[in-house]
Amino acid sequence: MGTLKEDATITMCMLEMTMPPSFFDIMVHLILHLVDELDMCGPIHTRWMYCDERLNKVLKGYVGNLVQPEASMATRYLMDETLGLITEYMDQFQPSKRQIWDSNEEEGVCGEVLEGASMQIELTITQRNMAHNYVLNNTNIMAPWVR
Numbered sequence: 714m715g716t717l718k719e720d721a722t723i724t725m726c727m728l729e730m731t732m733p734p735s736f737f738d739i740m741v742h743l744i745l746h747l748v749d750e751l752d753m754c755g756p757i758h759t760r761w762m763y764c765d766e767r768l769n770k771v772l773k774g775y776v777g778n779l780v781q782p783e784a785s786m787a788t789r790y791l792m793d794e795t796l797g798l799i800t801e802y803m804d805q806f807q808p809s810k811r812q813i814w815d816s817n818e819e820e821g822v823c824g825e826v827l828e829g830a831s832m833q834i835e836l837t838i839t840q841r842n843m844a845h846n847y848v849l850n851n852t853n854i855m856a857p858w859v860r
Contacts (some may be wrong), residue, residue, distance in 0.1 A: 714752040721748050803852075 721744055729737070754760060775789035776782040836844070849855050 714748070718745075718748045718752075721745055 725741070725745065728741070751757075772786045772790065775786045777785045777789070850859060
């Protein structure tokens with residue numbers, strides 16, 4: 714680390730001889746401090762925050778109610794995790810009755826919904842029960858109980 718700091722200092726001195734003063738801003742000066750930080754803290758991968766910052770950007774996009782942004786983020790995050798789990802779990806099962814989609818259908822031919830073009834609707838009890846019965850009657854794992 715000692716030679717790295719000396720090399721960085723010598724490189725900065727050489728740059729000062731050849732480059733105009735407008736080249737030197739705070740970012741160029743940062744090189745000298747990065748060597749010290751590397752010596753004190755170790756490799757960058759142990760304190761890298763890129764993944765957390767990327768998650769924060771996603772969570773900020775979940776805010777729908779500006780009065781309670783944390784509640785909006787928590788609700789939407791829970792919904793995304795739940796839907797992910799359900800779709801991963803439901804891939805294991807094949808429907809036992811008629812499918813409402815064609816597996817050979819080309820992507821985007823029909824039934825395409827553009828992102829952001831959907832509407833939230835509230836199901837009535839009858840509609841919820843119909844959807845519930847469809848799922849129960851069309852999964853192989855439920856076949857023993859249906860009989």
